């Protein structure tokens with residue numbers, strides 16, 4: 001059922017009118033002020049989904065985003081991402097349905113340079129960071145998230161590129177969710193959706209729609225792979 005819904009959403013997403021979305025983006029207006037608010041956790045803006053409190057900067061990334069960062073930086077997988085502990089399925093072994101960008105101890109994105117207030121992988125940053133603060137909801141309505149750069153004058157070409165990226169982001173994420181549904185089958189029971197409690201010795205399986213990894217969490221070393 002979930003898979004069929006996603007497939008219908010994908011058909012609709014592919015037919016979204018980019019010009020229309022771009023006009024709406026231009027009407028709002030945006031220019032990044034580069035203060036890095038979206039790269040750092042803000043407790044005032046935690047997102048609550050089904051009783052799960054997701055930090056404002058728990059940034060889900062697609063496998064292709066991860067590959068692009070790894071190719072550009074030479075980093076290992078676990079230097080780039082950590083399991084998305086906010087989207088897990090409870091079972092015999094906790095199952096995470098993907099990755100989020102790795103964060104430092106203070107919760108800030110691993111790739112944010114606090115001293116210079118900039119993204120150190122700007123040219124290779126994930127698609128979600130490129131579309132922020134704009135998103136499209138299931139019915140194609142433009143959502144504008146909290147951001148200090150909105151309501152700034154915007155060139156038509158920038159709005160058009162932003163609209164194109166937004167449609168690409170929407171179709172890519174739906175394709176990604178379909179791959180997760182197809183890979184997990186009945187195991188993807190949304191009634192069992194939960195947040196993993198990080199505790200020493202927690203075994204976590206991660207399936208990102210393409211590959212599966214098994215790792216263990218420890219207080220001292222974070223998440224370490226035991227099998228992939």
Ligand code: SF4
Nearest residue numbers: 032033036038147149
């Ligand atoms: S919150 Fe908005 S303006 Fe601030 S760094 Fe992020 S995208 Fe740029």
Ligand code: SF4
Nearest residue numbers: 039109111112119129
């Ligand atoms: S990848 Fe760059 S833009 Fe995205 S959250 Fe991290 S520092 Fe910010």
